[in-house]
Amino acid sequence: MPEKRQYPPTIRLRRLAAELCRLRAAAQLTREDVAERTSINAVTLYRIEKARARPQKRTLAALLDLYEASETQRSDLMTIQNSPSDQGWLRPYHSELPEEYTAYIGFEAEARTVRNYESLFIPGLAQTEEYAYAVVKGVLPMASQREVEQRVQARMERQALLVKEQPLRLWAIVDEAAIRREVGGLKVMRAQARHLLRLMEEPHITFQVIPFDKGAHAGMPSSFVHLDFPDPADPELVCVDTSAGDLFLESEAEIRRYMLMFEHLQAVAVGPNDSADLLIKLAAASE
Known part of the structure; x- marks a missing residue:
């Protein structure tokens, strides 16, 4: 029987994890200290603080007691713990996509602003x-036709975020290589350039190009996405694109x-404006 897939944490679960980490640090306790003073082992606490597990009510209560959380903090975190897991962005075929990709789709669906730098591609949105395609x-090149179609379908569905009632704000920056590489041929690139020009007319979308004559720049090593959220x-x-897969970064130093x-x-x-002229x-x- 296949192992049940574990879907990525929601934003609320990440907030709960971050707050518990902060409260433990404020109490000047290590995970081992917590394990000694409660029935919660260090491995379980690690999973909770990394948003890999939702704490049970009694576990959360024990932690809040130990950390001497205020009534406001206790109420807020208990509300998060009691909230249902909102995975409304999931589609049936998402279970066949890489877990890093479904994680990113989920975070993006809850984001307020996406800041995306790409060195070789037009941003997916x-x-x-x-x-x-x-x-x-x-x-x-080794993907099946079904896998290719699923990836493309997921990418097209993500773009609905740009046209919803309160649209996702997108600020995209690309190296000139991204708009000059003939992906799919001249006809495809011509249509892509015109599509970008239409998107740039929207007030919530900004698109910039780094020309070749700017020389070396900080974005050359890798592409990345920074996401912030309504609350x-x-x-x-931050999501960094690497050859080994997507890497999610959350520490304040990394975000900064x-x-x-x-x-x-x-x-x-x-x-x-100059980027639009270039497009x-x-x-x-290419006519």
């Missing part, structure tokens, strides 16, 4: 279906480092 087919209490998140990097890339890139020229040149 801004891809046309034809471009997305060519990308997936090229990057995953300031929800911890920000990538935000500074994104600000640097904003300064290096040409502005939205217009590329679309015209």
Whole structure:
């Protein structure tokens, strides 16, 4: 019998984990200290603090007692613990996608703002279906037709976030290589450039290009996404694209480092108007 898939934590569960870590640190206790003073072992506490497990009510109560949490903190965290797991973004076929990808889809679905830097690709939220198909087919040459179609379908469904009542705010920066590489051929790239130009007319979407003549820049080693969420209490998140898979970063130092990097890339890139001019020229040149 196949093992039941464990879906990624929700934003609320991540907030609960972050608050428990903060309260333990404020109480100047190690996980081993907590294990000695309660019936909670260190491994269980580690899983709770990494948002890999939802604590039982009695476990959470014991932790809050030990940490001498205030009534407000206790009420807020108990409310989170009692809230149902909201996985409304899941689709039946998502169980066949890589776990890192379903994790990212879930976080993105709950985000307020996505800041995305890409060195070689058009960001997924801004891809046309034809471009997305060519990308997936090229990057995953061993994937089956079904796997390619599922990846493309997931990518297209994600774009609904940009047109909902309170749309996701997207700030995308790409290296010029991303708009010049002929993914899928000239016709596909022409349509992709025009699609980007339409998206750039929306007030909640910003698109910038870093021209080749800017030389070396901080974004060259890897692509990344920074996400923040509607509730300031929800911890920000950075997703880094690596050859070994997506890496999720959550520490304050890591978040600050990538935000500074994104600000640097904003300064290096040409502005939205000049970026639009570059896209217009590329679309015209491919006629």
